[in-house]
Amino acid sequence: MGKSFPPLLPPQASTVAVEVDVLYALLVAILAFFTLLIAGLFLFFGVKYARKSEADRPIQVHPPMWLEIAWSVIPLLICVVLFVWGVALYFKIYTPPKDAITIHVVGKRWMWKIQHMSGAREINELHVPLGVPVRLLLTSEDVIHAFSLPAFRVKRDVIPGTMTTMWFNATKTGEFHLFCAEYCGTKHSEMNGKVVVMEKDAYQRWLAGPNAGLPPAVQGARLFEELNCISCHRNGAEQRGPVLEGLFGKPVLLKGGGTVVADDTYIRESIVNPTAKTVNGFESLMPVYLSQLSEEQVNALLAYVRDTLGKEEAPKASPKPAAGLPGSAASPKPSESKGR
Amino acid sequence: MSTPNHAAPQYQEEENYLTHDTSIQSWLLTRDHKRIALLYLLSVTFFFTIGGVFATLVRIELLTPAGDFLSAEFYNQAFTSHGVMMIFFFLIPVVPAVLGNFLVPLMVGAKDLAFPRINLLSWYIFIVGAGCAVFAVLTGGLDTGWTLYPPYSSAYSQSRVTWAVAGVFIAGFASILTGVNFIATVHRMRAPGLTWFRLPLFVWAHYATSLVMVLGTPVIAITMVLLGLERVFGFGFFDPAKGGDPVLFQHLFWFYSHPAVYIMILPAMGVISEIISTFSRQKLFGYSFVAMSSLAIAILGFLVWGHHLFTTSQSAYTGILFSALTFLVAIPSAIKAFNWTATLYKGSVVWETPMLFAFGFMGLFLIGGLTGLFLATMGMDIHLQDTYFVVSHFHYVMVGGGVMGYMGGLHFWWPKITGRMYSQFWSKLSAMLIFAGFNFTFFPQFILGYMGMPRRYHSYPEEWQVLNVMSTMGASILAIGYILPGIYLTHSIFLGKKAPANPWGATGLEWKTSSPPPPHNFHETPIVTTEAYDYQSLPLSETPEPGGAR
Amino acid sequence: MSASASPEIHPEPDHEKHHGPTVKMYFAIFFALAILTVVTVLAARFDFAPMLGVSMGGFANNVIALSIAFTKATLVVLFFMHVKYENKLVGLAVVSSVIWLSFLILITISDYLTRTSSWHLFN
């Protein structure tokens, strides 16, 4: 791109980009229509009824009710349309499909540390396959950042102490901007890089290339032993913690009432901050790992619990109710699924 | 020219509030709302200049993609200081504390605000708060962004956050006291016969604003207390390591700061209502709709703060609620815009300087408000949040709406405040320069924003240079537009033509007394028998001729 | 209500005093407040869990404690602070402060209680 006059839209490189742009076009049309209408009328009346002489008297017009109603209701209707459309698009942009592949992203002043499930790592670059939905799990080691990919029209704040998610499905190969969009200190504007969209096989080759490393789930399995998690989460008579096999994605009954789904955010929280939510039928004995684990280690444990243990069957003869719910095939509480 | 001879008795040689005592103490210990308004005018102009200088630095830095003019640290301090000065110490107080202070008692026909001493106290509080903030900004700087988000502000920033937090906390009480004063004055001090629905819309707007000030400002005050405790003693409210949630700060912050944007725009809207009806010599179209829409904005404005949190960890369901309510709060603004325009219909329009500013307000606020709808649309905001699109949106509403309204009001009531007329030519030129320069500065930023340029960026990719250069060029025009009034208005104080009591032939009570008004506003308490903007029954001789009263 | 009615029109102050608060009433309110304080302490010591289950039991304690606190506050506002005898505007101020406080708390809490990032798991 030279220094010629820039285009008006960023590249459309994801499945949602076009949809966002269509809505944008509608909004621009509304903007243009009302601005021209009102500013135009203002000028028109201003000129047409400009005072010509001192004797020029205004003619008092009494506002007709229908007019007041019309110009309240018409904007309201427009707003309803925008609102519904906006909400639908929001859920679309933020709801990852089930078959999405997962990539871990850790924000730290001032870099993005990215790890693929194959173990490949990179910094300030994100390689992704074309046409495959990609889900990013975002955590921060220090302050709030935001992971922004304008070409994909997606962005999400990266907040310390919790895990946020976003996803996209790239439709164009090439390199696109990656920015940190939430102010995070001195080098906020240098906390950027690029996202590289590659054909699937090129991506596979890249994964195996020089950036390759130990898969986080394997790393997590090691940590699980080193940190002695297994002492409490191993199937056996003296087990003190709940069974983690088959836990991922299942509803968990909590002490004091309430259910949560064991998603990434919940499992992450269970590891770093176990006293926040206690599984029903258990004491909160688990040590607080909050300040002892780096975000990468937490991600490794998470990958292990999610991808390795999560795919295993819960053992039949577990001493305490597995994952908190008897017969954990039970569907989530209706009130929670209704929101969709 | 025909001086309106029976407009108000000519108290030419009589004492007015400026001349009756000129000692320094008489200014610093004054309880006269008109003098306090002038104290505010001077201080607020000073802070605007500081903010403007920082804006200039920001725009110069952004001329080139590389971060070469300022260091990254200093750039961050520059936009933060710009935002803090402009919002907390310029735009929030400017219309209420200057024009409102001067005019609300005059418009309701009272001798003063209900609590004159508290009014003076509020100015001192404001100065102490502003002093803390200026101290923070000028020594060691402040680099958190005006939004002061933790954990950056609480645990990471090396700058003078605590001072700035103290400044915002203290200045908040100035705002609260002003609000309390207006509420009591509007309820209890109206002249005989001045019923609610005879009040000028300026008063309605200030009443609505006062409600926001009293109900909202304390929340920012306590938020600053929590942030201060967090930063100084590590209380941990927003510290994830202690189980705190940084997003809670954002809730608390925006619970005030969204309503605060209506503190900035509502009074300006009140100004616009006065100007439009005066210069088209019509009762404002749909008076009661415009009055009620101010209240509606004030109330609904409290329920939408979460639209700043769409991309955080805020629940999507709560987001839906916030989005819906945000659209709802746009409706009263729409009602105002349509009624203002309709007021001109079959009117008798004179394009004096204030009217030019009013037109500028209409054009720019519309664009600002309508781009607010882009941001309120949840799916759209994901892409736009924290980009230059937002920066552009809020400059359109705040500078294009708020500052334009203020400039219009200042030019409208300048003859009343100082007793002098200013230059017709230069003021019109300034209005047009501001309008043109403004669009030139900020329109390119919408495009930049949609292209994805994040805000608070010291350096940026090369392909965005063209638009940034345009923006900086526009900003220089804008700066000239703002410096001009400083010159010709100052000039007018000393050398301007003496203003008659009612130079524009307007109807409000403030025009029934001399220019400048006597110390106690009215020689006898006015009695009101007509509705506001009753131009039909105004004698013809009070109608200004085209070209004004000079 | 609108200000500066001509000075002659004084609403007779005696008229107000007839319905105004009396010393007896002040002491009655005082005792009511003291008793409610004792009641709230006792209620808090009572464990509803065996009757209502763990979660509802804790909930019941909260509801009782807050209802008593609201009752006490209402008594103070109405009688000690004379809102019962003031004009409606003051009452409006009191009510609106409660409403605005609930805006702040209820909407924000609704966020915390409905946060989830896993809609896709419900599909």
Place this chain on the structure above:
Amino acid sequence: MTSLAASLQHHFTDFKQQKESAVLGMWSFLVQEVMFFGGLFLTYAVYRSQYPQAFHDGATHLDVVLGGVNTIVLICSSLTMAMAVHAASKGHRGGIACWLLLTIFFGSIFLGVKVVEYKEKWDHGFIPGISDHGLTVDHETHQARPTGFALYFALYFAMTGLHAIHMIIGIPILAIIAINGLRGRYGPEYYTPVEMTGLYWHFVDIVWIFLFPLLYLIGAH
């Protein structure tokens, strides 16, 4: 009554207007106070809903008896305050001063008890940022405190501290009003300052009425 006539400020037409303005202004100010404390109540509500266990644990370290006694003490001070206003409305000079002195007395007892309580928290290391060794580990059992425990005490000090500051501001005002009352500045026609101070004092009492169950009683069973 010459002194009373001087109490009518020039910009009001009569005492009624002056008084009504003051009442409305004071109530607007109290609304402001409600929202000010409201931010704290919100923070409390959020973290209590997140960490119920930790809040329960935290509350067991408060002394319900001291808190309860203080509640009663504050209610007494509210009663005496109401009596002072009543005395003013009847024009009893001595009554105003006596009741106000009693109010100051109860207020001081309250603050004294608070000092005792704070001292104890200091010894246990429950003061964030100042003496906080007890906030991370339980020294008796050497167990780590649950997440949110520190937030409970942060809130305890922020809430009771701000409440105490309001009382500390109130007491000198009460003293000034008492002296003015003795000097005969107030009478049945004009006792607005007494009334306004009363409103403030009652408001501070109301804040405590909520703080007491929220902070002290959640660990009671």
